[in-house]
Amino acid sequence: MEELGDIVHEFLMESHENLDQLDQDLVTLEQEPNSRELISRIFRTIHTIKGTSGFLAFSRLETLTHAGESLLARLRDGVQPVTQETITTLLAMLDKVRALLATIEETGSEGDVEIDSVIEALQRQMSEGAPSAEPPSPSAPAPEASESGDAASPSAEASTQQPAAETTAQPSTTEESAPQAETSATAEPTPTREIPDDPAGRRPLGQLLVESGAASPADVTWAVQRQVEGDERKLGTILLEEGKTTPTAVNEALQTQNKRSVADSAIRVDVDLLDALMNLVGELVLARNQLVRGVAEIGDPALIRTTQRLNLITSELQEGIMKTRMQPIEHLWAKLPRVVRDLANACGKRVRLVMEGKETELDRSLLEAVKDPLTHLVRNAVDHGVETPEERIAAGKNPEGTLTLRAYHEGGHVTVEVTDDGRGIDVERVAQKAIERGLLRPDQVATMDPREIMMMIFQPGFSTAKQVTNVSGRGVGMDVVKTNIERIGGAVDVDSTLGKGTTLRLTIPLTLAIIQALTVECAGERYVVPQVAVHELVYIDGETTKIEYASGTPVYRLRGKLLPLVRLDRVLDLPPAGDKGVYVVVLQADGRRFGMVVDRVLNTEEVVVKALTARFKDIGLYAGATILGDGKVALILDVASLARRSHLSAGQTERQAAVTATESTAKSGDVDRLLIASVGDRRVAIPLDMVTRLEEFPVDRIERAGMREVVQYRGQILPLARLSHLLGVMSEPEEEERIPMVVYTERGRSVALVVDKIVDIVEDKITALRDSDDDAMLGTAIVQQRVTELLDVRRAILAADPNFYNDAPDPMLVEA
Amino acid sequence: MASRQYATFEVDDQLFGVEVEAVQEVLSFHEYTPVPLAPSAVGGLFNLRGQVIAAVDLRVQLGLERQVIDGPVMNVILRTEDEPVSLLVDRIGEVIDLDDSQFEPPPDTLSGPVRDLVVGTYKLEDRLMLALDVKAAVDTSRVPS
Numbered sequence: 001m002e003e004l005g006d007i008v009h010e011f012l013m014e015s016h017e018n019l020d021q022l023d024q025d026l027v028t029l030e031q032e033p034n035s036r037e038l039i040s041r042i043f044r045t046i047h048t049i050k051g052t053s054g055f056l057a058f059s060r061l062e063t064l065t066h067a068g069e070s071l072l073a074r075l076r077d078g079v080q081p082v083t084q085e086t087i088t089t090l091l092a093m094l095d096k097v098r099a100l101l102a103t104i105e106e107t108g109s110e111g112d113v114e115i116d117s118v119i120e121a122l123q124r125q126m127s128e129g130a131p132s133a134e135p136p137s138p139s140a141p142a143p144e145a146s147e148s149g150d151a152a153s154p155s156a157e158a159s160t161q162q163p164a165a166e167t168t169a170q171p172s173t174t175e176e177s178a179p180q181a182e183t184s185a186t187a188e189p190t191p192t193r194e195i196p197d198d199p200a201g202r203r204p205l206g207q208l209l210v211e212s213g214a215a216s217p218a219d220v221t222w223a224v225q226r227q228v229e230g231d232e233r234k235l236g237t238i239l240l241e242e243g244k245t246t247p248t249a250v251n252e253a254l255q256t257q258n259k260r261s262v263a264d265s266a267i268r269v270d271v272d273l274l275d276a277l278m279n280l281v282g283e284l285v286l287a288r289n290q291l292v293r294g295v296a297e298i299g300d301p302a303l304i305r306t307t308q309r310l311n312l313i314t315s316e317l318q319e320g321i322m323k324t325r326m327q328p329i330e331h332l333w334a335k336l337p338r339v340v341r342d343l344a345n346a347c348g349k350r351v352r353l354v355m356e357g358k359e360t361e362l363d364r365s366l367l368e369a370v371k372d373p374l375t376h377l378v379r380n381a382v383d384h385g386v387e388t389p390e391e392r393i394a395a396g397k398n399p400e401g402t403l404t405l406r407a408y409h410e411g412g413h414v415t416v417e418v419t420d421d422g423r424g425i426d427v428e429r430v431a432q433k434a435i436e437r438g439l440l441r442p443d444q445v446a447t448m449d450p451r452e453i454m455m456m457i458f459q460p461g462f463s464t465a466k467q468v469t470n471v472s473g474r475g476v477g478m479d480v481v482k483t484n485i486e487r488i489g490g491a492v493d494v495d496s497t498l499g500k501g502t503t504l505r506l507t508i509p510l511t512l513a514i515i516q517a518l519t520v521e522c523a524g525e526r527y528v529v530p531q532v533a534v535h536e537l538v539y540i541d542g543e544t545t546k547i548e549y550a551s552g553t554p555v556y557r558l559r560g561k562l563l564p565l566v567r568l569d570r571v572l573d574l575p576p577a578g579d580k581g582v583y584v585v586v587l588q589a590d591g592r593r594f595g596m597v598v599d600r601v602l603n604t605e606e607v608v609v610k611a612l613t614a615r616f617k618d619i620g621l622y623a624g625a626t627i628l629g630d631g632k633v634a635l636i637l638d639v640a641s642l643a644r645r646s647h648l649s650a651g652q653t654e655r656q657a658a659v660t661a662t663e664s665t666a667k668s669g670d671v672d673r674l675l676i677a678s679v680g681d682r683r684v685a686i687p688l689d690m691v692t693r694l695e696e697f698p699v700d701r702i703e704r705a706g707m708r709e710v711v712q713y714r715g716q717i718l719p720l721a722r723l724s725h726l727l728g729v730m731s732e733p734e735e736e737e738r739i740p741m742v743v744y745t746e747r748g749r750s751v752a753l754v755v756d757k758i759v760d761i762v763e764d765k766i767t768a769l770r771d772s773d774d775d776a777m778l779g780t781a782i783v784q785q786r787v788t789e790l791l792d793v794r795r796a797i798l799a800a801d802p803n804f805y806n807d808a809p810d811p812m813l814v815e816a
Numbered sequence: 817m818a819s820r821q822y823a824t825f826e827v828d829d830q831l832f833g834v835e836v837e838a839v840q841e842v843l844s845f846h847e848y849t850p851v852p853l854a855p856s857a858v859g860g861l862f863n864l865r866g867q868v869i870a871a872v873d874l875r876v877q878l879g880l881e882r883q884v885i886d887g888p889v890m891n892v893i894l895r896t897e898d899e900p901v902s903l904l905v906d907r908i909g910e911v912i913d914l915d916d917s918q919f920e921p922p923p924d925t926l927s928g929p930v931r932d933l934v935v936g937t938y939k940l941e942d943r944l945m946l947a948l949d950v951k952a953a954v955d956t957s958r959v960p961s
Contacts, residue, residue, distance in 0.1 A: 278866075285865045318866055525850060572852035610868045613899055615956050619853045625861060625868045633849040633861040633868050 011052050012105050013268065015097070018045045022094055023338040026087055030341070033082035042090075043072045049097065060110045061100045067122040068093045074126060084345075089121045091338065205235050205253055214249030215239055271364070274324055281318045285631070288314045315629060322608050325365075329407045329416070330358040332367055336378055340403060343382045350400040351386050357407035362414055362508065370416065370508060373481040377418045377504050378403065380478070385422035385502050395499065397421070409516075410532050413490075413623075419503040425496035427453050437462060454494045458482040517607045517626070519634065520585060521600040523574035526634045528607060528626055533639040535586040535593070537601055542580035547597070556584055556595050559761050565595045566642060571621070587639050594643055605629065609636060674762050674783060675742065677755035680729030683788045684755070685781070690793040692745040694758060696738040708800075713750065718743070721800030722754040723791070726776050744797060751800040753793075818916045822938070824909030824945060825892055827874050831909060831945045833938065838950050840895050842908055844888040845871075855956040859883065859904045862891075869893065871902040872954050879929035894950055901954040914938050914945075922946070 022045055029038045050065035068090060074080050096118045103111040206220035223238040231238060236250040288310055295307045337353055344351040362370070386392075386401035393399050406417040427450045434440040434456045445453065456462060460479040482492045485506055496502040516531040538556065540547055547554050547565060554565040565584065569576050577599050584595040607626040612635075616622055623638040673688040701711050702720065709720040720741070741752040762783060778790040797804050822833035823842070848860025848871055859873040859882075871891060875883050883889060883904055891902040918938045922931060933952050938945040 281866070283865060285863075322866075574852055612868070613870050613901075615858070615870060616851060616854055619851075621853065622851075625849075627863045627866060627868065631863050632847055633863050635849065635851065635861075 008056060008104070011056060012101055015049055015101055018049065019094055019098060020334040021045070023091070024334055026090055027337040027341045029082060030084060030087045036076065039072065039076045043069065043076050046072060058104065058110055060113065060115055061097065064093060064096055064100070064115045064119060067119045071122050071126050086125050089125050092118050093122060208253040209245060209249060212249060212253065214253070215245040219244040274321065278321050281321050284314055285318060319608065325363055326361040327364050327367055328359045328361050329367065332371055332374060333358060333405060336405065339375060339378060340382055343379055347383060348388055349382065349386050350389055351382055352400050352402050354402060354404045356404065360407035360409065360414060366508060369484065370506065373484045373506065374416060376481050381418055381420040381422070381502070385420035387423050414508045416506040416508065417503055419501060421501040424498040424500050424502055425454050425457070426498055430454060430456055433462065454496060457494065458492060516604060517636070518585065518604050519602040519628065520598040521602055522568045522572065522598045526602065526628065527568070528634050528636045529585060529639065530636065531604055533587045535588050538584040538586065540580065540582050540584060547579045558586065563593065563595045565597055567597045571642065596642065676759040676762060676783065676788060677742065678757045678759050679723045679727055679755050682727060682729060683759070683786060684723060684791050685783055685788045686742060686791050686793055688761065690744055691742050693743040695741050695743050695752065697741060698738050716750060718750050718752050719801040720752045720754055721796055723796065726796055726799055749804060751797050751804055753796050753800065819913050821911055822914055822945065822947065823892065823911050825890065825905040826907040826909060827878060827905050828880055831943055832948050833945045834894065834948050834950055836911060838894050840893040840900050842890065842892050844890050846888040848885055856882070857956045859885065864893065869900055869902050871904050872956055873904045874953065877929065877933060877953060894954060896950065896954055903953060
């Protein structure tokens with residue numbers, strides 16, 4: 001059995017993964033009962049498990065999956081429709097498969113997991129599902145069984161026989177319908193009878209050649225025979241040398257053969273092995289550092305180049321290994337559709353699960369830590385948040401509730417939100433309950449804001465559910481969620497509107513996550529700012545852009561509005577820099593916008609976030625540390641606490657006003673965000689949606705390619721269109737050294753529209769839109785009390801690059 | 817008679833030692849990232865094979881001036897409960913076998929910051945070695961910034 005250990009282990013691992021996917025697929029199938037593709041996929045997976053368990057002589061597992069497979073075969077062939085009961089039964093089967101696998105993992109054998117009741121239920125499904133007369137089409141209404149599949153059937157004998165008869169009556173149910181009698185009786189493994197649908201391995205060259213018609217079957221057989229007889233040449237070589245086929249055909253066949261199938265492109269790796277690799281790479285980095293130092297002393301240029309190369313490779317290798325530990329949150333979410341479905345059914349509710357940001361990556365250790373809290377929140381939302389269909393209809397809502405899971409990187413954290421559109425949290429009730437439970441005094445409640453009161457739900461021993469259900473509402477859970485998340489350095493937050501729904505937000509530290517980051521310099525040291533918090537960068541030249549002081553507090557006029565500034569040097573108690581030649585990094589955190597003044601802005605790069613030792617927790621300004629490309633450590637700034645530290649929190653009311661403002665504009669929907677530029681004497685508006693970036697290029701960077709003007713931009717050639725030419729106006733003479741451009745990028749292609757000056761960005765209702773007599777314009781409107789022309793951006797783009805909307809690259813630009 | 821191995825190093829010409837088991841490794845390093853607003857005993861952060869390590873300036877811990885970092889500095893990297901921490905020292909000495917008979921508690925007259933960091937004195941042939949309390953030596957919250 002020793003040599004079988006690995007195989008069993010692999011089988012278990014593979015099956016666990018497959019089962020999670022199956023859960024999800026089955027739940028999806030319930031919603032899309034006609035998806036043949038889904039049924040086939042489910043069928044194949046079960047078939048694989050059955051085949052392998054047969055091979056490994058796990059007979060009970062085989063019997064069980066065989067029964068499931070038979071039912072699936074009937075669904076696949078449309079003999080009977082997919083009903084809620086069928087799905088429930090199949091899910092029950094999966095649970096049994098899990099139980100069996102768990103026993104196998106623990107004891108090495110199947111133990112005595114009870115499987116008969118599920119097999120019975122499966123067979124009852126088959127007998128009930130197929131009416132004797134005409135086979136229903138998959139879309140036909142389900143023949144309702146009076147009893148759902150979990151009660152024990154009165155006669156096991158009868159139900160085992162019936163489907164067997166059924167199967168014989170309908171030979172079309174395929175090769176898979178093995179005699180049912182075998183199911184409950186057999187202890188001997190059924191050999192797998194078919195080659196797996198998609199062979200993962202490489203296909204024989206001979207077969208490929210025959211298929212492509214480049215060699216005759218007889219020749220291939222003959223060549224194989226030669227090999228068998230001791231010819232050591234390769235098959236292709238034999239055929240070629242004997243003149244049975246052409247070199248081109250062999251080459252093609254070899255290429256086809258070498259193409260990786262999906263199954264080949266991913267492999268399973270033991271985490272211990274990854275950790276070991278990680279340590280080894282660490283050692284390599286150390287050795288490299290020593291080498292770099294030694295080589296610098298010797299000073300041999302060739303050797304220095306080689307070590308620099310080694311340096312780079314090592315860094316990349318290190319980063320690559322780090323990345324292998326990252327997993328998309330999808331892994332965690334895979335189980336949730338099933339949880340939601342089962343729970344919603346149990347509570348008599350209808351809940352649709354929406355997932356956004358599945359690809360958000362987290363270190364696997366964190367993923368593990370978030371699993372239980374997240375599941376609890378989801379259960380809680382279904383149980384307490386979403387109302388019953390009747391209640392929802394009464395409240396004028398869609399009877400089907402929506403539960404949204406959303407994950408994204410923000411401000412150096414990963415945020416996971418669980419949002420329901422249910423009844424919301426009743427702040428009054430929470431306050432009342434908190435007083436009843438002695439968690440709050442009535443006079444305290446008076447001074448608390450609703451958000452603070454809502455946070456009481458995370459207090460130990462607090463539950464607002466009117467009825468204690470068996471799912472949640474026993475007062476344990478929410479406080480455990482909070483404790484667990486805080487243990488890994490995260491935070492829990494709640495936001496709710498009565499009658500509208502609730503959002504629970506888990507903020508998880510990155511610890512090991514990889515983020516896009518902006519590196520800045522302050523007092524000679526580099527600091528890292530999470531890119532998500534960065535909105536824009538402004539260079540302060542002290543002339544056209546400058547820092548101003550409002551009673552000693554630095555501010556900057558950003559498009560006419562005052563932006564409060566935080567001087568990083570001052571916050572960090574470093575030697576101060578001046579007000580000229582510095583940069584303002586416009587940041588957004590915690591709903592506040594502010595500018596951080598730094599000496600220099602260096603670059604953006606992906607960095608691996610490392611947890612910072614506990615001894616720096618008290619400082620509160622650092623979200624972590626990272627190792628930059630040159631191997632030096634840099635601190636990652638915690639943008640939110642930077643904002644707080646700088647007494648920006650005073651603007652709480654202002655912030656709320658801002659939120660309300662954006663909400664109302666978002667709702668009204670008829671507000672346009674426009675970029676206003678001047679071209680000659682005309683004011684031109686460009687919808688902000690059509691603006692990817694604003695750039696300035698030195699005049700001497702403009703080159704000519706054929707008839708067109710271009711600049712080199714991020715390794716690409718960027719075609720330009722001068723709006724002054726397009727509008728036929730006299731542009732102000734270019735006395736400026738740098739000219740402003742509006743860059744628009746779509747599908748990896750960019751064009752730039754040259755304007756004279758960027759005037760403003762406005763959010764305004766467009767009033768009094770009139771047709772324009774200028775072809776380049778969509779019309780004329782009053783924006784901010786001034787006549788402004790709306791640019792036909794599409795036309796302008798085509799003027800810069802006639803092929804912008806075609807797929808073919810502009811031949812002229814390719815040449816350039 | 818029981819004997820122990822000590823890794824020794826010098827700070828301000830005084831020989832210190834920690835038990836060899838507590839030492840992960842010894843290496844010299846020259847680039848430290850300062851941590852603004854951190855306790856003054858924190859010499860900075862550095863990259864040890866992809867791990868961010870805090871270096872504690874033993875001079876500051878002993879009540880001396882900060883070590884000026886303008887070249888390679890010796891690090892004694894200690895294993896602690898939570899994470900490896902580095903001690904910045906002047907010079908690395910040998911690993912020596914010490915006999916329990918050579919041990920004495922710190923002299924009563926020893927006072928100041930040094931007293932808090934030292935668990936005892938070992939009498940070597942030609943000089944004295946102070947055995948450091950590892951936990952206290954890396955505790956940067958002792959000395960206020």
